[in-house]
Amino acid sequence: MLCFETICVENRQLKNLSYHEARLNKTRRELWGYTDEWDLNALLEVPERVHAGMHKCRVAYAQEVDNIQWEPYSRREIRKIRRVYHDEIDYQYKYDNRDALNKLFAQRGDADEILIIKNGLVTDSNYCNVAFRLGNQWLTPASPLLPGTQRAYLLDEGIIQTAEIRESDIGAFSQIRLFNAMVDWAHAATLDVSLIA
Template sequence: MCQLFETIKIVGGEPQNLVLHDERMNRSRLKLLGMKDILKLSDFIAVPDNAKEGIVRCRITYGRSFVSAEFSSYSPANILTLKLVEAGTLVYDHKYLDRSRLNALIDKNAADDILIIRNGCITDASYANIVFSDDRRQVTSDTPLLCGTMRELLLRNGVIKEERITVDDLHRFTHFKLINAMLGFDAPWLPLKNLISNVV
């Protein structure tokens, strides 16, 4: 059975950005499983008392219906460097529970995480979308592996733009940052030199 998941940020007991999580979940259920009924995460998330303070991660596992909700404390990983890795055949266009092909690309001895290249185009880090800045504008690649909910929110609100970004385009930018449901847009901007760019 195909299992997928959503990671929901809980702040002060309140789930964040549920509309976009609902949209992605129901798109995946329709495309992969043929399920036309509409599920709402708000019907399934019951935040326990011990998760109502601070920032908490909620992982919802689902398939044809909801499977489980798990709550855990959250502190962001200290990701400072990314190694560019070519993965031309990798497909991760839905938030599959099985991340083994993604995880197999990571080499912690080379960098803190990876930046995945597919057919010469920038896609994502292993667990986040990426935004680049040239000190005038903030752009994300139009070829992501997975369309993240924070990426979608920032695009809809006009905070970032999307465009085709290839490896050869990287020199046009000065900084980058990672974004996802948990990080929001709050991760630090990192200098472009923190990309280890000899693609393997």
């Protein structure tokens, strides 16, 4: 069973590394019982071929590092979101096996992204955590499928707050924003909630 971290590399700089390191070490401790801490700064050396612009560093690991991949990254456009439902889905660790998520994503129809509803509660999209705008506040689900590193950063900075968000609450908000390690708050897709089918 592999897990992985996806780290944003912008102009050869690894972003939010302390958050990735914290999640990786928590995963290693909880899944495999390791008490040693990996230092991602020491583990990762940006290759020469990774030039200016945005790249994705994907670190797959279990007890040890399995592989590290570096590839260019471009943000995708999201214009419509479809709600999908699964009451048993479990993705509390960033597992390499995304079969359950891929099956849900296949239900998107003509939409670009999905919004996963679990037991009546809003969780995440396929690749992103989400936040909803209520007046001047941005609220993110208190029980995401996977607590993302960008989400942790935004919570620490006070940009978003957690709340229990039920599917029935969606209409009370004006906008939804989708963000992850590769898509920071400033570049996150922001849609009117009417575009959630």
